[in-house]
Amino acid sequence: MIGSDIERATNLLRSGEVVALPTETVYGLAAHAHKTEAIEQIFQIKNRPQSNPLILHVAHLSDAKKYAQAWTAKASALAQAFWPGPLTLVLPKSDKVDPVINAGLEQVAIRMPRHNMIRQVISNLGAPIVAPSANLYGQVSPTLAEHVERHLGDKIPYILDGGPCSEGLESTIVAVSESKCTVLRHGSLPVEYIEKVVGPTNTFIEATETPIAPGMVPFHYAPTTPISIIKAADISTIPSTVKGMLISQQPAESGEWGRQEIMSPSDAAKKLYACLHEADNAPVIEHIYFIPFEEAGVGRAINDRMKRAAAKFRN
Secondary structure (H helix, E strand, O other): EOOHHHHHHHHHHHHOOOOEOOOOOEEEEEEOOOHHHHHHHHHHOOOOOOOOOOEOOOOOOOHHHEEEEEOOHHHHHHHHHOOOEEEEEEEEEOOOOOOOOOOOOOEEEEEEEOOHHHHHHHHOOOOOOOOOOOOOOOOOOOOOOOOHHHHHHHOOOEEOOOOOOOHHHHHEEEEEEOEEEEEEEOOOOHHHHHHHHHOEEEOOOOOOOOOOOOOOOOOOOEEOOEEEOOOOOHHHHHHOOOOOOEEOOOOOOOOOOEEEEEOOOOHHHHHHHHHHHHOOOOOOOOOEEOOOOOOOOOOHHHHHHHHHHHHOOOO
């Protein structure tokens, strides 16, 4: 059921239920962070491996510090600059963190979301929540309540509708120590912004079956419609019999396209997942073709998402 009742969503979480909540990035599948059985339900509903850690969502900076054993100067600088917002910090965990949340690792991922509705729910609950994307594991993240209902509507009691997600891509994840910051997942917050605050960062986003943060597995974010990553020069080689969706910065001058989505990287960040959901629900679209953006700003995150989505169809 879709609705806008914040009190109902809060009460369901308090009673140990799992509900979907809006954030500025994507809709999250939420559980009370102190209720182990509810957290385990998230893994079951999503069919998500318990080796893939979750992100702890808080409403206040003081709450974040309770769940991190060490809160560094770099963490303070990043939180001051970008929280609330689409940045997740990975820090040494405190003993308050349920080990189910962080897959038994020594670190915990923490974020303070910006969307008013989820912040109100967390504040009313008086405790953090965990909230991975509200979709089946490996599939496209939802940016509308209707996306959640289509895939999980029969599995959860309530979907809190906060409208379209303003960012449209997951948070950027950064592991923070006293001496360095390491990007673990590119996301809505460009790395260039982060480096203006803390200086040069390292990057570690290789695909792995044992991730230390969400979004690092070999394939992810995938629709059911096949995806191919191509160069602009390859457009003319695509068979005219294939009714495809082209996602690109420039329109194609050849081919019979079922749909062309021409957009800048900033537009794509907000619209990409909605386009992938629409392709899955449009019989005329048989294949999605993506021409990568420049590896800069939010373009890095979009390219990463499409690379991991396309990996599903390579075998």
